[in-house]
Amino acid sequence: MTREPVLGMVFWATDVGALTDFLVAVAGAELRERHPGYAALRLAGSLIEVHADESFRGHPWFHALAREGVARGIGAELLIPVADVAAAYRKALALGAQTIAPPYEFEGRLECEVMGPDGYVFGLWQPWEFATSG
Template identity: 75%
Template sequence: MTRDHRFGLVLWATDVGALADFLVEVAGARLLGRHPGFAALEGPGCDIEVHADETYRGHPWFVALTREGVARGIGAELVFRVDDVLAAYRAAIRLGARVIAQPYEFEGRVECQVMGPDGYVFGLWQPWNPATSG
């Protein structure tokens, strides 16, 4: 991890490229580098690394993930502030995401939730501007 931020994520993936592309196109992350089995990205306020499953063969969950196909992000939501929720939502759908909640207005923001590659749930949000909202 580059350790440029106070917070970092390491995500396991069956397809490193697909998850990295999703993070770039949907969540607005910046790709820093990609190699077989690995991608480094900079997200808003965090460093993100995506590793292929074989990186963690000794991890206690490795067998369950590869044998059972368990959703890796189960019980967590990765929340990203984006410039345009509707555009990010459409990009997610185009990339095959499953809709959890379509864009909606709530407590001063517009947000939505989608399930992306490997079952990771992404919350996407932007501040709501009532002057430009329909």
């Protein structure tokens, strides 16, 4: 029996394939379905759906997204646990992501922030135990 996801989210995308490939390669998402204009993934117990903008013209942001372009991810950051932040960061950059913050240690975590396809910001993190001498 497949458990229902704990949390579900929808990303509206200009290029469903690019965002889907990014989430699989960088965040380790599991691809469940992929069709033109739609993809479904599982990540950390959550369901992520990626929809092409034109799939629902009644969406309240449809006209603003078409007019404004990449501002769709503004105001949100998706935090994703990964096995290796440095490797995920390098892969994100290779896929065209923009650096927001390169890997750094903060409160027991190693993390970085990147802006991926369509302006979505992703915080990639892993537990980190690093003792500094001083």
